[in-house]
Each structure stands twice: as C-alpha cells, then as structure tokens.
Amino acid sequence: MNRYAHGNIMKGAFNALPKNIMKALHPYKGKIGLYGNYPDIFDDPARAESDKLKIDSAWRSYCVFPDSLPGKGLHLCNLPGDAQSLWSPIVEYWFNLALESCRNKNYEDFLKYIGCLSHWLGDAFQPAHIIDLKLLEELLPPPSGMEDFHYHTDLEAVTGKCGKIEKPDFLGTEPAEVAWRTTMKSAILRRKSKNTVVPILQNIFKGHAAAAEKLSGEPVTYAARLTRDLIYTAWKTATGNASAREIEKLRKADLRVVRPEDEFHDSVYGGAIIDGNRNTPPSGAPVIPARLLVSRGNIARMKGIGMLPHSGMYAPRNCWMRFNLPAGVFEMFEAIAGMNASLVKEGAVFFIVKLDDREVFRSRRMTSADVSLKISVEIGNAASITLLVEDANDGKTFWNNHAFWGDPFLLK
Numbered sequence: 001m002n003r004y005a006h007g008n009i010m011k012g013a014f015n016a017l018p019k020n021i022m023k024a025l026h027p028y029k030g031k032i033g034l035y036g037n038y039p040d041i042f043d044d045p046a047r048a049e050s051d052k053l054k055i056d057s058a059w060r061s062y063c064v065f066p067d068s069l070p071g072k073g074l075h076l077c078n079l080p081g082d083a084q085s086l087w088s089p090i091v092e093y094w095f096n097l098a099l100e101s102c103r104n105k106n107y108e109d110f111l112k113y114i115g116c117l118s119h120w121l122g123d124a125f126q127p128a129h130i131i132d133l134k135l136l137e138e139l140l141p142p143p144s145g146m147e148d149f150h151y152h153t154d155l156e157a158v159t160g161k162c163g164k165i166e167k168p169d170f171l172g173t174e175p176a177e178v179a180w181r182t183t184m185k186s187a188i189l190r191r192k193s194k195n196t197v198v199p200i201l202q203n204i205f206k207g208h209a210a211a212a213e214k215l216s217g218e219p220v221t222y223a224a225r226l227t228r229d230l231i232y233t234a235w236k237t238a239t240g241n242a243s244a245r246e247i248e249k250l251r252k253a254d255l256r257v258v259r260p261e262d263e264f265h266d267s268v269y270g271g272a273i274i275d276g277n278r279n280t281p282p283s284g285a286p287v288i289p290a291r292l293l294v295s296r297g298n299i300a301r302m303k304g305i306g307m308l309p310h311s312g313m314y315a316p317r318n319c320w321m322r323f324n325l326p327a328g329v330f331e332m333f334e335a336i337a338g339m340n341a342s343l344v345k346e347g348a349v350f351f352i353v354k355l356d357d358r359e360v361f362r363s364r365r366m367t368s369a370d371v372s373l374k375i376s377v378e379i380g381n382a383a384s385i386t387l388l389v390e391d392a393n394d395g396k397t398f399w400n401n402h403a404f405w406g407d408p409f410l411l412k
Contacts, residue, residue, distance in 0.1 A: 001126040003040060004159045005220050007033030009122050010115060012162025012224035013231060021235050028111050035115030036122070038062055039074040062112045069093060074120055082190060084183040084261050085324040085383065091117065092179035095230065099175065102238040110234070117182075118227040124186050125193040125219035127200055128156040140198060143205050158200060158209075160216030162224045168232035170246040172329075177250070178233055180326035182226060187259040189222040253330065255408040256305055260321040261384070266310040272321060277306035277340045277402040290404045292338040292372040299341050302406040306340065309349060309391040311398045317391035322384050329412065330379050335387075336406035337363060338372025347400035348392040351375070355382035365392045372406065379410070 010032040014022065028035075042052055042063040052059055063073050069090055098113035123129055133151040142149040172178040196215045203212040236242040256274055265271040270282055279285040287306075294300045309318045337351040345368060353361035353375065361377055364370075379385065389403040 001122040001129075001219075002156055002159055003037045005126075005216075006036040006040070006119055006122050008160070008162045008220050009118050009223045009227055010036035012165060012221065013118065013227035016165035016168065016224070016228045017231060018168070021232065025107055025111065025231075028108055031108075032111055032115065035112045036118045038112060038115050039119045043073055043075040056112075062109075062116055065090070065093065074116065074123075082187050082259070082261070084180070084187055084259075087183045087186075088176075088179040088324065088326070091120070091182050092175045094120075095178050095182075095234065096175050098230070099234045099238060102234045114227065114231055114234070117230055118223065121186065121223040121226050122220070124190060125222050126156060127193060127197040127216070127219060128152045130190055130194055131197050136197065136201070140201055140205075146205060149204075154204070155197075155200065158204065158212050158216045160213060160218065160220040163217050163221040165221065165225050165228060169229045170236055170242055170250070171229050171233040172250060173237065173242065173247060174329065176326040177329045178230070180324070180329065182230065183324075184258055185226060188257075189219075189226070191259075193219040193222060251412050253410040255321075255323060255387075255405075255410065256303060258323055261324045263319075263321040264310070264315070265319045266308060268311065269308045272319075273306035275303050275306075277308065277343055277404060279343065280308070280399040288340065288342045290406065291341045292336060292404060292406055293341050293368075293370070294336070294338075294372055296371065302336065302404070304335070304404055304406040304408055305387070307387075307389045307403050307405070309389050309398075309401050309403070312391070312395045317395055317398075318388055320386050320388040322386040324384055325379065325382055325410070327383065328381060330410040332411040333375070333377045333379055333385055333409070334411060335375045335408040336372050337366070337375055338370070338404060338406065339366055339368045340402040340404045341368060343402045344368035344400055346393075346397045347402055348397060349401050349403045350390040350392050351403065351405075352386075352388040352390060353377050354386040354388060355379065356384055357386065366403075385410075 014029060014032055041055060042059045065071060065073055094113050094117045098110050101109035101113060137151050171181045196218050200212050200215045268282060270278060273287055276287045276289045278287050289301060290304060290306060291299050291301050307319045339347060348365055348367045350365060351363040352359060361375060363373055387405055391401055
C-alpha cells in the first residue's frame, strides 16, 4: 500500500471518531498521515540515519521491537498474514504502548503507535500483499501492450480513498483481548480484500482507472475502520469511560463469526457450514438450516457450525477447526452438539473438544436418535481450542454424518 493510501487510512479513522476524542487529538491532525507511514519511512534502507533523526529523533521507540517479538520491526516479521496467534503479540505490544501514552495524555506518541498499527492493517489488506502474485499472473495475464505490467508495484500504485465509516466498536477491556479481536477481524477482512484483487486488475487492464481506484478503496476503508476502533478502544480504556453496554457486549464471543486459525475438512463437502449443513452429494445442493433434537420429541432450529468428517479416502475420517484464544480472557466454552435432524438418518459421529491439542471432552457415539449434548468446558490458560468431529461408522455413512455445533460460545 503506497504512502497516500496509508495516509488516507489514518485520516479516515480520525474523521470517524467521536467529537470529544477528535477535539483532544486535533493539534496533531496535520501529521496523522505521516504517523501512518512511520514503518515505511524508518525501515527504508536507502534513507540515511541523519535524515531519519531529522524526522523523529526517537523513531526506534516506535518502529523497532524488543527481542521477545518475532522480528525487529513490522517489515522484518516473516509471518503469514492470517497467523492470528503470531500477530496478536505484536498488536498487543503496539496497543500497550499506545494505551500507556493515552493514559499519560501524550497524544502525539499515542498517535505514532496507532499509526504503526494502522500501517500493519493497511499492508494486511493491500491487494498486492494478500495473494500469490505469480499464480495471479498465470491466471490473469496482462493484455497485449501491457506485458511489462508489474503485479506488485503497479497494483500497489492504485490509491484507494477511504469510504464511509460507521460508529466505532469497543474491542476489549484489556490489551490481550484487543489484540485478539483486532487480528480476528483482520483475518475476516483480508478475505473480503482478496475479493477485490481480480476486479481491480481487470479494470486496470481495460483502462478503467476510476473503477480500479474505487475498488482499491475497500481495503483502505477496512483498515480505517479497525484503526478507528483501536483509537476509540484505547481512549475509552485510558479514561475508564467504556459503557456497561459495550462491556456486556464482549462477555461472549460467537465462534460462528470467528475465523479459525487452521482447519481441515473434506474438500468435496466444501468446509464448515454456518447455521446448517450441506445436503449431499454436494453438487448444486442447498444448505439445510440446522434442527437439533434438544429433548425427546422436541426438535429446535439452531444457529451454529455444521461439519462433516472427511471420507477417509486420503486422510483421517474427521474434520476440525482450531481457534486461537487470548490469554486469560475467556473462562468457558459452551455449545450444544448433535446431528442435524433435518438431514441425518444413518450417520454417527463423535464430538471432541481439545485445548492446546489436549483432548478435554469426547461425546458418546451420536446418531440422529440421540438427544443433543450440552457441552461446557473450562478454558483456563489455553492458547487454542479445537472443535473436532470423528466418523463413528467406519466410513459407511459418509454422506450422512451431518454433525452440528449449536451456539458455540466463548464466555467470560
């Protein structure tokens, strides 16, 4: 993402803040675009140290990390973009510094640290950063006359403007939770950003510069929204003004809308299904909303995650989703596990919960005739939770193993 886009992110975030916060930060409004470009400025090997010191004599305190983090600075972190457990400590580090500065009313430092966070978000959503460019070039080669098109530099050169930003969200009551929710939302928004890559290139190749720029504004807007949320959260935490409603809203986290850090499913089935299961065989098959047997003779419709264990043709007959957890934030995992009563006739599975790859719950063999189970597991200090489903019929009922995790929540 170029420097203009990084500036647009910070400006868009600033302009979406509540008036009282905007007023307090107003003396630094003219420099927020600069702060959003700090990592690029000070990671530039071609820029002389004397020039860096002229811009900010304390630049290392904003852009160089301690040895405990995986890398010296933002551009020296060789981490996968969706690796939430690896990125969360880095986000927590920046946010802690921003929060401390805000508490001390050192608002210039506050915005510099937020600017570094904002820069990471911008790069995390930049179309030129989030997809295999060699593969993209093979799938969408440049047209005649544009053979010299550079899939990184020329794609990144398209500057997107920040779109409309709604009211800010409060991301957490402590830095570990803020980092977790930030990286969680980032993983979701990266997927949305990937949806813009091909249309942007198609418009560039057709000479439709305005359309390409408009599409490039979507990743900018995503980054600006999260930047605004980080400023708002730090401010509310530093001043102790988070409302009871904001705090209560964060009491639980719905795993339906949390991107797993890793997962395994049968490719034919197509992965996890939100709020239902896919009728099988899956060719053109609709998703059937989940209905679980919650008591004898009582079938209830339920929201949750539908899964179907692998066929076993080339892998174990199971499927799983592993979610990263913020240290010490949530206390319990709760869910209702059962077979989708709208679909299952002959299927049979085991429901399993793991904490840090240690099995802490295993259901009995579950069929369509069994009343669904209420699961409650203490999380403790676990760094991850895995929801796993195993076939319990020796592969004989592959297309009927419609397992469903109803109301899967992490609870404080």
